[in-house]
Amino acid sequence: MKITPAHDPNDYDIALRHNLESVTVIDHDAKMTGPVQEKFIGLNRFECREEVIEDLKKLNLIEKEENYIHNVGHCHRCETMIEPDISKQWFLKTSEIAEPAIEVVEKNKVVFIPDKWKKVYFNWMFNIKDWCISRQLWWGHRIPAYYCSKCGEIMVEEERPEKCSNCMSTEISQDEDVLDTWFSSALWPFSTLGWNVNSEDFKTYYPTSIMATGFDIIFFWVARMIMIGVHFTGEVPFREVLINGLIRDGKGQKMSKTKNNAVDPLDVIDKFGSDALRFTLAIQAVPGMDISFSMNRIKGYKTFANKIWNASRYVIMNLRGDEDFNIDFEKTTVTDKWILNFLNNIIEKVNDLMDNYRTNEAADLIYHFFWHEYCDWYLEFAKNDIDNIDTRKVLKFTLFRLLQLLHPFMPFITEEIYQTIKIDEDFLIQTKFPSFSSKMVFIEEYKDIELLKKIIMETRKTRTENRIDPNKKIDIYLKSESEKERKIISNLLIYFDFLTKSIKTEIKDDFSNLPKGFRGICLGWEILLPFSNNGDRLEELKRLKKEFDKVKNQIKKLGENLSNKDFVSKAPESIVSNFKKNLQIFIDKKEKIQKTISDLS
């Protein structure tokens, strides 16, 4: 049997078990050395193999040759085949410093986010091995070990000793090796704050609040920093470890140079902008989950940046220079109050989400609010009230708040826009991040405008689906049995007419004696677009029949639940009453659709 404990890990283990000697026969240039036959010495390893085979053949000791697959290590840079070698290295004994490091995580002095990564940490810490901390590299912290060249004494000291502590010789040399990169990384607090743990800096900034990193670094850095930090200071180096996912390619593969599937961020930034890239990653970064890189999504969020730019441009164009943030709520409109209340809600939610590191949901929320509430609705509403200074104040104030909310996700475009609307602080980042304000609570106005939006949407839908010329100004009748709601909507008709292209809208409590027409139904309201507006009756019939089936289905579902004794007795009161309310709404709707169908037929 051939065995080379000095040049193969498996053989090394066998040698340990059987008390065999490890004999070095390959030197650092991969040439043969040591106690081998004279003629082999100096040959490189590949030549030597051939020679050995030849010799064995001569001795008639080769039974057969065959190819098989095995694993051989290669240098990751130059691909050179690696030959394992035995050498003297410095090791850190980990058993003692690992225990306190396990304890601080068990006692939640260090918290992993998401929590599941704690298991990965424990798994590694419970199976920890002594840590080889010396490396044969040029760069790094040099190991503070000194050798006496006379007597061979080893001295580990902070400062280079003048004399050998054993024989007093002055011929002293320092170890050539440097510390493992991760050992140096573990020393980060000391490198940055100084080596005196009683210093002011140390007392102020240690421990730090959070360590953000990838899961693959839990072993390399997080665990080591905790061990070293706890050992030298008795205190954890950070309170929280936020684990983010890795960015993978479109197929979910880890990006790597050898696979050639890596993406250069600078190329992406050239194409879509750094804000778009940053926002895309932020909105896709579900805590602890990997991200599949998708160019299409970045492209989508580039258009968002464009939208922000244009909306801001519009707002700035309409400002008259006299807008500060002292808004007189007595003089603001219902729609102003609606957007302020909405904004206030978003601010509250975003703060909550950010506190819980659910940044992806925060980004999504802001995105939707900016585009589909502020732009789609509020900017349109405000066009009617642009001469009202307090509306312009709200317009500017809301934009400012949105820039603040967006700033962590899109720092460049938001800062650029801020520069043109700023009031006091020089830079956006200096302003105080928004928080919920009890002064901006306008529940009633919020509800009123939400109702108005629904009616407008239903009207548009009815219009479009019946092929009424989109540019044609038409007459519209609205009906509700609720006097309160009729009053609310009649006060908001100016917005309604503008956004539905209505010449004249009449609000009724009854539709009899009116011309026949296309109908829409929503939230107890009915919309009537007279046939005189033209349109396609057959399309309408088709649409209504489809909707009729939908409603019937929903009534069936809700009815099933409500006739279930268990549901009624066990489900919470609020759910049951909600179901009942919805059932009534759908029943009403069904009747109205039936009426409309008969009108049309």
Added chain:
RNA sequence: GGGCGGUUAGCUCAGCUGGUAGAGCAUCGGUUUUACACGCCGGUGGCCAGAGGUUCAAGUCCUCUACCGCCCA
């Protein structure tokens, strides 16, 4: 071999403590209206991998199966 994660609209992915499914892109119809056609208005599209279980109620909790991926040995 051990551990972890994924399987939701054509594609890439959200969906917190269980209460009748969302985004971006794509697609279809309409629209060049004085912030934006990188736009606006409207629509289509999903028995939430499969099977069982818990529950009045499951994309959401539990078990198993299949496939995909990652980490450790």
